[in-house]
Amino acid sequence: MTVANVFLSLLFHAGTSGQRVKVEPELASYPGQTVNLRCVCSSSLLLYADLKRAPLQVTWIYEPKDGERMNIAVFHPNFGPNYPESQMKGRVTFKPSPPELSSPSIEISNVRMTDEGRYVCEYATYPDGNEQGITQLVMLAKPLNSATAVTVNAGTQPVVVARCESKDGRPAAKIQWLTTAKGNWTETSQTGTDNTVTVTSEYRLAPTAMDNAKDLTCLVTHRTQLKDESLPLKLAIQYPPVVEIEGYDNNWYVGRTNVGLLCKANANPIPLSVDWKTMTGEMPDTVQIKENELKVLKVDSSVNTTFVCEVKNSIGATREQVTINVREPSKTESNAGVVAGAVIGSLLALLLVAALVTVLVTRSRRQQQGYRANGGSDMKTRIFGGGKKPFTVGARPEVVTGTPTAQDILLSNELDEAERRKFDEMEEDERYDHFAGGGSILQLRPPPNPDDIIGDYMDDDMESQRDGSVISRTAVYV
Template identity: 25%
Template sequence: MAAAVQTENVTVFEGGTAQISCRLQNYDGSIVVIQNPRRQTLFFNGTRALKDERFQMTLFTTRLVSVTLRNVSVSDEGGYFCLLYTDATHHQVAMLSVLVPTDTPAVEVKQEAVEGGESELTCVSPRSKPAATLKWMRNGKEISGTQNGKTFSVSSTIRFPVERKDNGAALSCEAFHPTLDVPKRVRHYRLEVYFAPTVKIVPPTGILREGDSLSLTCSVTGNPLPLNIQWSKINDTLPERAEITGLTFQISRLSQSHNGTYLCQAKNEYGLAADHYTLLHYINHLPTCHPNLHHPNAVVETHSPVPYAVIGGVLALLVFTIICVLIVTIWCSVRQKGSYLTHEASGLDEHGEVQEAFLNGNDASQGKKEYLL
């Protein structure tokens, strides 16, 4: 035997309209009452009993009683009672289920990503029923996260170490829900990693010469990017002709006074970095193949109409020639003096007088040239 009252369960999206119906068997004009899940009477034989304008009696016949509920909310969910009072009380319950589709999830930064530290991101689907399923993706690969919540607010949190190379990494949080008319809702997120600056001075190419212009560029990285770049000269002030334009440092007409080490510094809230460039000035002209000229810094060379090396060579040759001439002169003088010496020893004759030695023989007729030894 069919029941005197029959109902059907109803499922509706939040904000939609639900229709709750009671089918009657062999209705004889008895009293029909519709009650909400809190057992408050909505209608008594078609007459409104609860002042909630969202409920409307749309049909009341001997076979069917129908009530509509507009702008359904989750709080309306539950069992609605259809009661028929005859000799006995008959009732059935129509279950109203409210679905809440998930919106595009939001990404919350729980912990700032700093180089060498850990990043903590939470993907949140604030309202969904049944609970949305959240999934983290990075470069097309899933990242495991910890999901919390079963209804309404659902979140998924990921934690991972970060380096500066992770800056700009593409992450996404995907929300899946059975009520969606599309497979999923996606929130894209670009990871930002903060790190201390790095500084590198880009030197000029080739060898600088006296009178040339020096141009140095300071290459700076960092997040956030340092806004203030400082140029200085170690243990000295910057030259008067120095010009700074953005990241570029220039000196026109180089001279010896510009020798020294120049420093480029950059700073952000995560650290300080610097790089230096040493300018060397060689007075002597050195050949380009000299190993010292392959120093990573520039070398400034002075130029003279006559290379100093040539002058030094000429002077050395001249001194050597003078010394040789002196040696030959002294040697010749000694040889000439020795040619006047005789090997005949002088002594006393038998009378005790000096014996004379004639260099040109014993013949006095050859002249009176005589030299006493």
């Protein structure tokens, strides 16, 4: 082996120890765009081919996901570029033009979804074989997402109640559902002629009236979206009316007025009609009906029946009933009796208050009179004296002890408390002068019986006047 051959062998092995054809591992593009597939050859490979004077050419090969591989562009230094028949012919060219072995990149314009696949930049050397680099072209298509609720009737078997679709996307979208409804979903995908994918997901459950209007959200995840797309829905479950009658309080008695019943219905779609009936077929005369309201003007025995409310919609009809048990009126007084009782009660209360006031006043007066009477005997004793001397004209009065005279009583009653205290504080002579005053002096003639002066005076001498005073028939007024 010559020295030159040894050098070339070492150079070849050194070059093959690393990747000598460099490309981009992946490239993404949207339909209608232009893509550049770059390829760079290392200088070691070019030097080796030059030293060995071996022919060297570059070929771009397309490998679809499904199908046979095909050459789409070829460059030979002596023969120039060539573009074999392929789906890219007319849209693929070398860049720059004319190309160079060191960087035989290509450009594909107006790319299509069917252009997705693997692109191989391959250097062929004779007789040592081929060197290559592979780029994966990923075609992107933003899908059109939509979701719809499927209107169904309530039932016991699972049915499709909602559908979500991610149409014409690339790559295939991912779909999931968010809801409180008790169901599950299935998913299918279909690839179109342009290599786009349509993904369809269906949500299924056994629908009930309680599921109607529940929230349901379709969540679509796709590479072309910055975030997941949320598509909210509300379930549409149709069901016959659910009927309830309100208003009866089990206290409808004869004579009660302004009572009634209200027929409430929950349904989807909305009720078409509300009808009131009775089990006997005859509606009482005191009953008025307005739509879902039944009003009783006055309760009587004819209301003692069973009322039926029937509600219909396009799905079906539902009936509900309530039985009225009319009671006898409670034994309460009439309004006039109540008013009379109230008046009598008020009068009795007033009389009771008046009696209480009278008792208190009488008691107060008795206590006052008793006090004055106790002080009166002392007063009369002080005025008339305490001995039993004969009462003579011109002499100072000497009070005879015993039964007080009417004059004593009058004097004692006319003196108020202040006068009595003032009178008690006087000396005996002062009391007499105070009593006699400066006016006329009452002089008494001796009674026939000196020993019974008080009694004779009270029985024979004293005479009551119309103004309440008492005067003596025998006294001489000076």
